[in-house]
Amino acid sequence: MRRIAFGSQVCGRLEEGAAREWLVADGLGGYAMGTVSGLRTRRYHGLLVVAGATPAQRHLGLVSLDPVVTLASGAVVRLGTHEWADGAVVPRGYALLSGFELVDGLPRWRWRVGDVVLERELAMAHGAGGLAVVHRLLTGGPVSLRLEVLCTWRDVHGERTAGGPAPVVEEVDGGCVVEGAYRLRGPEFRGAGEWFRGVRHREEAARGLTPTEDLWYAGSFQTHLRQAGAIAAVSAWAGELAEVPEPAEDVVAAARTRNRAVVAAAAPADDAQATLALAADAFVVRTPAGPDVVAGYPWFGAWSRDTMISYEGLFLATGRESLGRSLLRGYAATLSRGMLANTADTGRVEYNTVDGTLWFLHAVGRHVALTGDTDLAAELLPALRSVVDAHLAGTRFGIGVDPADGLLRAGAEGAALTWMDARVDGVPVTPRTGKPVEVNALWVNGLAMVIKLAWQARTNAGAATRAHPAALASFARRFPAGGGLLHDVVDGPGGDGLRPNQLLAWSLPYAPLRPEPAALQTIGAALMTPLGPRSLAPGSPGYRGSHRGTPAERDSAYHSGTVWPWLTGAYVTAWARLGVSAEQTLSDADGHLGEYGLGSVSETADGDAPHGATGCPFQAWSVAEALRARRPTKP
Structure with a gap:
């Protein structure tokens, strides 16, 4: 396949990285979608978008997993990127991106913080509607990694705000269930519960539509990455919530294998x-x-x-x-x-x-x-x-x-x-x-x-x-x-x-x-x-x-x-x-x-x-x- 990859000169410039979008579909009408920079520019962007009775009847669930790295020095570095109603972009994790590429059609990001390089890959379980996100320490360390869960449950065409009820989040073994609709699983979940108000979607503003919504901070997954090769994996899925999916790294590997077979056919x-x-x-x-x-x-x-x-x-x-x-x-x-x-x-x-x-x-x-x-x-x-x-x-x-x-x-x-x-x-x-x-x-x-x-x-x-x-x-x-x-x-x-x-x-x-x-x-x-x-x-x-x-x-x-x-x-x-x-x-x-x-x-x-x-x-x-x-x- 044609190599699609960008270095820091695209990833690190918000206007460049935010203008390029990636898509991973689940074979059912659901998807994960976002931008190279990590900035959500559309109301439709998210990591777990679930199809309903028809492909058009979709709901947005897991919105983002924001990585927060604590270095050996004690310095805390936030790698997420959000734009707010007042136009501010905070945090600015995109500025630390050293690269982005599609590998067999799957997105891969790499952030560099000094000698620490953290990689993220994600895939959907085709035909099953589940998401797998794998973070891997490539160099440097040890570091602590916190993955902050921002979520909602709404029609993909609309917005949800703090003016209504907060999403119901139930803590379960290894993670949580949101609104009884989808489940998250990963390392050491710690519940929270707070509205992040006024998240802005610049593409919706340009289309003359409501540009803001509020997101629910459900909690975070916590782990330590002590040496190169250590991973932190998170899964998210709808459907049968009692079933535990395949390990996230296996889902990513299977998706790559399947995509290569699709091309060969x-x-x-x-x-x-x-x-x-x-x-x-x-x-x-x-x-x-x-x-x-x-x-x-x-x-x-x-x-x-x-x-x-x-x-x-x-x-x-x-x-x-x-x-x-x-x-x-x-x-x-x-x-x-x-x-x-x-x-x-x-x-x-x-x-x-x-x-x-x-x-x-x-x-x-x-x-x-x-x-x-x-x-x-x-x-x-x-x-x-x-x-x-x-x-x-x-x-x-x-x-x-x-x-x-x-x-x-x-x-x-x-x-x-x-x-x-x-x-x-x-x-x-x-x-x-x-x-x-x-x-x-x-x-x-x-x-x-x-x-x-x-x-x-x-x-x-x-x-x-x-x-x-x-x-x-x-x-x-x-x-x-x-x-x-x-x-x-x-x-x-x-x-x-x-x-x-x-x-x-x-x-x-x-x-x-x-x-x-x-x-x-x-x-x-x-x-x-x-x-x-x-x-x-x-x-x-x-x-x-x-x-x-x-x-x-x-x-x-x-x-x-x-x-x-x-x-x-x-x-x-x-x-x-x-x-x-x-x-x-x-x-x-x-x-x-x-x-x-x-x-x-x-x-x-x-x-x-x-x-x-x-x-x-x-x-x-x-x-x-x-x-x-x-x-x-x-x-």
């Missing part, structure tokens, strides 16, 4: 692919309902559109075909009136996308094409034919085929049905009512997929056989806009400005059109950045080059100029259709692996240079499309 061609393969692992989770995909960390849960766009990269490019098969079968069971459920983050079933179901057709087709699993094709064909029938007849939100031209239209008051789904005060920013270009490219592609799958299964494709020629011919007649470019929407309130959605009309396996070099050059010149295409060309009405500020400001910019890395895959594939390599486009983004969400790819970036990353630091479809685009394409 993907058979990467280079260190960038290897890094992306491990990044992909964080998004694939097991839930009570079966395998699923977390759209992005730290705040997203499972979204069907994101899952299906990500499917080929997350499952087929990483050796997870069997798990992917289960996922596709599970999602097929949610079909209703020809639409795939989009549970989003509400915890309830919703059917509110025009393209999620079409991406599902695409995912099934890619699975069969790349695995030869014709049994799955035969099993799912009745469901896929029902999707076609429902779209021909018409379904929710005005989604249905226009009998005049065979193209798919969609739209309803207040609804944002395409992937450009941002709304401000309930009003869609880019409603795209009518016949969007990528939706109809997906419709043509999906019909062709159904026909191909039926042929492979030696059965009837149903209405797709008749619908495909009409849709294909109408697409070729209605969408061209001159110069090889395509309209973004037809038969709807249009908008001036160049958008990247047309890339899918040229890049899908059964794309309705072949790109013209001049059109791709025009798109590249106007939209491409080092992290991917902008969602709207600069100079267009409504263009916003900064994806910052309050929720309303960010949502207004979300699809109005903001860069979306996931669309790089379509851009690269469109060029490949012309026999032109876009390897440089992919390698341009490789430096991003060490810039924001370490070892991963962000959700979005500013449209204006220098294109600072925004949104989720770790985004499924951004990683998945980067992986897919790097692998040979099979029709």
Whole structure:
């Protein structure tokens, strides 16, 4: 994998270290997450974030373990880092960091205090939801080490303050249980009980959200590290609290071994692919309902559109075909009136996308094409034919085929049905009512997929056989806009400005059109950045080059100029259709692996240079499309 490491010149500068985030996922939707510097900049940062019934229903438990070292001289050195409501940063343990690196995807810090070097490593027990933190004395000593436990128990999206009841902490053998929800175990626990008031999260302040909360100091773990190699280990876990987990150092070693196996299963061609393969692992989770995909960390849960766009990269490019098969079968069971459920983050079933179901057709087709699993094709064909029938007849939100031209239209008051789904005060920013270009490219592609799958299964494709020629011919007649470019929407309130959605009309396996070099050059010149295409060309009405500020400001910019890395895959594939390599486009983004969400790819970036990353630091479809685009394409 690509080495991601920083020395004291990054770690010891708060603005540098706090801008780089690490993530360790537990395979269930929970995680540990923070920054290189150790400063918690988001309400979502913590060492034990526990997933609930769905990946989106998360709670923050263990917030931090602040190391306090007492040297042989008697000097006390605090290695934690916190920012407070008045802007003060105290203590400033980041200034003593000599280095940080990801080792097989796991974070490792080293602090130096004179001749004393203390190392911290952490890992999650994959599939079990537990945390292991190991501190090791590398040089110097003897020293005394105190690990101060700051905790809470709250919804990951909210805050908890001293205005409410304090967390209930019960001391048990080897540690404590907090709120009856999770347990901590380590050396010689000494209870305390005090509010740390006014802890500030600078990223939440920048996002226009409540920036402060109060944390509960539950107590501390105490030990002596007498010589080099001595360790102090702490475990934290939810679930069955009576069970004692594996020793923390064994959990770390097992996590490293597993991560190396994950990378090997993907058979990467280079260190960038290897890094992306491990990044992909964080998004694939097991839930009570079966395998699923977390759209992005730290705040997203499972979204069907994101899952299906990500499917080929997350499952087929990483050796997870069997798990992917289960996922596709599970999602097929949610079909209703020809639409795939989009549970989003509400915890309830919703059917509110025009393209999620079409991406599902695409995912099934890619699975069969790349695995030869014709049994799955035969099993799912009745469901896929029902999707076609429902779209021909018409379904929710005005989604249905226009009998005049065979193209798919969609739209309803207040609804944002395409992937450009941002709304401000309930009003869609880019409603795209009518016949969007990528939706109809997906419709043509999906019909062709159904026909191909039926042929492979030696059965009837149903209405797709008749619908495909009409849709294909109408697409070729209605969408061209001159110069090889395509309209973004037809038969709807249009908008001036160049958008990247047309890339899918040229890049899908059964794309309705072949790109013209001049059109791709025009798109590249106007939209491409080092992290991917902008969602709207600069100079267009409504263009916003900064994806910052309050929720309303960010949502207004979300699809109005903001860069979306996931669309790089379509851009690269469109060029490949012309026999032109876009390897440089992919390698341009490789430096991003060490810039924001370490070892991963962000959700979005500013449209204006220098294109600072925004949104989720770790985004499924951004990683998945980067992986897919790097692998040979099979029709």
